[in-house]
Each structure stands twice: as structure tokens, then as C-alpha cells.
Amino acid sequence: ILNVEQSPQSLHVQEGDSTNFTCSFPSSNFYALHWYRWETAKSPEALFVMTLNGDEKKKGRISATLNTKEGYSYLYIKGSQPEDSATYLCAFKNFGNEKLTFGTGTRLTIIP
Amino acid sequence: GAVVSQHPSWVICKSGTSVKIECRSLDFQATTMFWYRQFPKQSLMLMATSNEGSKATYEQGVEKDKFLINHASLTLSTLTVTSAHPEDSSFYICSARETGSYGYTFGSGTRLTVV
Numbered sequence: 001i002l003n004v005e006q007s008p009q010s011l012h013v014q015e016g017d018s019t020n021f022t023c024s025f026p027s028s029n030f031y032a033l034h035w036y037r038w039e040t041a042k043s044p045e046a047l048f049v050m051t052l053n054g055d056e057k058k059k060g061r062i063s064a065t066l067n068t069k070e071g072y073s074y075l076y077i078k079g080s081q082p083e084d085s086a087t088y089l090c091a092f093k094n095f096g097n098e099k100l101t102f103g104t105g106t107r108l109t110i111i112p
Numbered sequence: 113g114a115v116v117s118q119h120p121s122w123v124i125c126k127s128g129t130s131v132k133i134e135c136r137s138l139d140f141q142a143t144t145m146f147w148y149r150q151f152p153k154q155s156l157m158l159m160a161t162s163n164e165g166s167k168a169t170y171e172q173g174v175e176k177d178k179f180l181i182n183h184a185s186l187t188l189s190t191l192t193v194t195s196a197h198p199e200d201s202s203f204y205i206c207s208a209r210e211t212g213s214y215g216y217t218f219g220s221g222t223r224l225t226v227v
Contacts, residue, residue, distance in 0.1 A: 034215070034216070041121075041220065091156075098144060099158050099161070102157075
């Protein structure tokens with residue numbers, strides 16, 4: 001059974017502050033690491049698909065890094081805004097199948 | 113971008129009845145779709161992989177006779193929860209991957225409550 005863990009489970013951040021959270025995953029047989037942003041009553045929105053060790057991707061104020069050798073990825077949000085409030089999910093994909101294994105998510109609340 | 117539509121958003125049904133959930137890829141063809149289930153405070157768990165024109169592949173522990181999956185076209189997969197029981201109450205969500213893309217697009221999910 002693949003184990004994908006996210007921490008913290010929840011986080012309250014003051015508007016304007018920067019924050020980050022972690023996703024850890026198996027370091028063997030790695031294929032891709034996905035990050036999603038999920039607002040209540042909406043579809044999970046794809047943020048990043050990361051495949052290469054050392055990869056760093058950026059989308060506006062949100063960025064992510066990947067370390068496949070030690071099995072972790074960080075998601076960073078710079079200058080948090082109320083619209084960043086959501087649950088952030090990571091999902092691990094290994095070679096050989098299409099299956100995504102999800103973490104339980106980090107629930108981020110931005111305090112105005 | 114790729115869009116997946118899922119209906120209904122929520123459904124309440126009586127114990128013993130069946131419920132059908134639809135998942136449509138609106139602007140792309142999906143030979144493979146995926147059905148997940150999420151119980152409170154748990155992660156999304158893959159139930160089955162739905163293959164167009166062939167039988168679905170079920171994850172260990174998921175009853176194929178209870179969760180019927182039909183993927184009759186390249187844009188539509190359905191999940192039918194048969195003879196639903198209160199323990200089937202959960203959040204069900206589908207996803208699809210556009211050919212040639214790394215990413216998976218999700219529907220908005222269905223909250224099923226069995227009373």
C-alpha cells in the first residue's frame with residue numbers, strides 16, 4: 001500500500017503572509033507528483049504536475065518543489081489572499097499504472 | 113481547458129434502491145476514466161478504472177457487483193451503486209485524463225446519502 005502524507009492537516013494564515021506545506025511520498029518507482037487546489041463544491045483544480053527531481057514550478061504566487069530521492073514536495077504560497085483558502089491535495093503516481101494515490105490534504109484558511 | 117461534468121451533485125436515496133452517477137468529458141475524449149470515493153477525514157481512494165468498451169478494473173476490496181461501471185462511449189462513464197446501504201453514503205468523484213496530457217481532470221463530485 002502506497003503511503004502519501006500531507007502536513008499540516010490544517011493551517012490558518014494571516015492575509016499577506018507567506019506559507020508552505022509538505023507532501024511526502026514513496027521515493028521508489030516514482031513517475032509523477034500532482035498538486036491540486038480544491039474549493040468546496042467545486043472540482044479539484046490542477047496546479048502542477050511534477051516529474052523531475054529538483055523540479056520547481058510556479059503559477060502566479062504559488063510554487064512547488066520536488067525531491068524524488070527523499071520523497072517530498074513543498075507547496076509555497078507567497079502573500080496569501082482570501083481566495084487562496086482551499087484544500088490542497090497532492091497525489092503520487094508510480095510507473096506502470098494510471099492510479100493516483102492521494103494524501104488527505106492540507107486545509108488552508110486565510111484570515112482577512 | 114479540459115472539463116469533466118459530474119451529475120448529480122448530491123442525491124438522497126432509500127436503502128435498497130440503486131443510484132446512478134454520470135461523468136462526462138465535455139471537450140475531450142477519455143478512453144479511461146477513474147472513480148474515487150472519499151469518506152470523512154480520509155483521502156480520495158480509487159475505486160475502479162473505467163475503460164471505454166471493456167470491463168472496469170476494480171481496486172482490491174471494492175465489490176464489482178455493487179458498484180457497476182459502464183463506459184459505453186469516449187465521453188461518458190456511469191457508476192451505479194446497486195442496493196444501496198447507509199454505509200455506502202460517501203462522496204464519489206470521477207476523473208479523466210486527456211490523451212497526451214500528464215494531468216487528470218476531475219468532476220465536482222457527488223454526495224450520496226442513503227437513508
